[in-house]
Amino acid sequence: MRKIFFTLVAMTLLSFNASADESKEAAIRAALSSLNSQVPIVAVADAQFPGLYEVTLASGEKLYVNESGSHFIVGEVYKVQADGRLVNLTEEGKKAGRIEQLASIAPEDMIIFPAKGETKAHMTVFTDTDCFYCRKLHKEMAQINAQGIEVRYLAFPRAGAGSKTQKVMDSIWCADKADQAELFTQAKSGRTIPALSCDNSPVMSQYELGQKMGVTGTPALVLQDGTLVPGYMPAAQLAKMLGVTN
Template sequence: MKRILFAALGAISLSACAQAPSSGSLAKPGAAAATASTTAAAPAPQAGTPDARALAAIRVLNPQVKVDRVGAAPLPGFREALVGGQVVYVSDDGKYLFLPGAGGALFDVGAKKNLSEGALATMRQQLLKTIPASERIVFAPPNPKHTVTIFTDVECGYCRKLHSEIGEYNRQGIAVEYLAFPRMGIGSEDHRKMVSIWCASDRKKALTDAKAERTIASRDCKNTVNMQYDVGQRAGLTGTPMILAADGTQLGGYVPPAALRARLDEMAAPTPVAPVAAGG
């Protein structure tokens, strides 16, 4: 059975640029992580209490994470925890963890399984089918082992970092199919740049130039940028980049090439068959 491990609370938000940042500055890789790492961990609660079980559940999913606070929750039967600037809810018995907000998910702590991902992945897969292959900007090796879809924009620092390593993703056997998600919204300068890219005669060059902060010609034409933006929103995108596997599973924001290949290989591996016990 394919399982999505909750490897790091808030990992996606720390490796993607927010959809609508409050300031004009761009998110830079590692900046959010550095801020989170300076926060002191909460004192250990008394053993056997719901707070202690909540803390233990969080550390099952990520032993290194710092928990700032654990206490009463507005949701009956749950405790509320503040982890790296994000609020999470853990059932009083420590068996389930709920991550609220856009793209929120419910996790089975013991199984380390995202119980929400199956339905979300199926929905994303269907949404992606509405975007024609001709409207994707594809960077692929001759014989790819895996294909991912990445919602991207040209202003996000993580998007630029990912694209600067596109050759290595391809060397890892990964084909990348880009879709447009101008995170600052329709009508923004970001949106106008994305339209210019999709209207260019050489979209791959235009995208690469824009991500490298080189000037690209302003263009307009009949395009699907707005459609792609809408699909991204409906797919639960909260920041760019967003990487989706072929089955619609969300793999995170920026993921280094070798780590992404390892994750895709793991997902593609056949499920081990349990041995059948011999009869007496």
Template sequence: MKNVLGLFSRTTILNVLLLSFSSTLFADESSVLSAVRAALPQFEVDRAELHEGSGLYIVDLKNGPTLHVTQDGKYFVAGDLFRINKTNLENETEKAKLSKVEVLPESDMIVYKANNEKAHITVFTDVDCGYCRMLHKEVPILNEAGVTVRYLAYPRAGVGSDVYTKMVSVWCSDNPKEWLSKAKLGASVPENKCVNPVADQFKLGNEVGVRGTPSIVLENGVFLPGYLPAAELIKRLGL
């Protein structure tokens, strides 16, 4: 087991692991989670979610690979799960992770609402990021086209950094939309403190594969790493 676990950091679609848990049959999420925790006690297990298409449970490990576990709790595969279509491959593991973004409450975001909303995008942003500032200047164009822009915090320097403190101050301000716009123009933000989602949103960004900002998630679960001009985004949304 120890030698096998050492391969996790090199897990790819071509190099997956297939291990047996036990001969005991399981039939629900809590039992599958218990089996994973017993087999891999060195990992923190977040949750399990049944993927209906494959019949496997998707189990997220903190600082470890994603597992796909059989419903009987006897086997798992470490690595991404792909769905084979006639023309392409769809990464089902990535889609499952990105679904966490779509279910977040807008009350935790900073939202620039379109009056005639036809679609929305969710953007992991950093107030000191140059490309984030370019995208933000085009928010009025996106709103005019019917696209609502929903911001999540992703301070690239990490929790506890200066930009993290700045983004907490924005989220905790009396007018987050106004102060986010000011911060993206380089204005100094008065320090504010409150119960806020900035650290959780940063963690979620890491979980879904954010490696830089802006990172854009479309409502259909498509992940777009990096800046795209408003016209291209509008086109991608089919508007």
């Protein structure tokens, strides 16, 4: 939590959303800015429980602040349902933002493996060409597609800029669109692919988007309702989670 806090106070202040009462929002802004003038607030809104406001930061993280801005909480907030189940309100609040962020990505910047027959569901996968479980998931692509699930791949080279994986992924995304899926599958199989580079590669911008959305490892699955599921999941289990099978 301390690491998150120091990350927050190191970034750049952005604009506000006037969804909270203006005077209270101004107080929150002033208090957080006095703590550090570069706290990157994107929006302030009423929290889903009384007494606090939800502050969304440019990183996608959320703070929960009192109306004067004198106290705030960094972390996840849960609600206990009447049946005893716990609902992660922080995660629920991030889903709509993820859907909006993914909708801004042009299909031609994704590597898409379409469903066989009727498309019943889709998911977006942040992936690395080298990770074991990324390769394991891709080996099941035929099964996943056969269930009516479309898979949309985005790049997430875990080692970051300048890494071998980033260069491999640049080679895939810079290739002719008609060749990308085959090159992607070859790379996932451990085969060497022709080295390519281009000025408009979306690989690192997709990596940065994944970080903002809370991706910390690969594969990371974003379901069509905005739920972020970290890690590998077998095809049959994916189909159940997406509501394609019982």
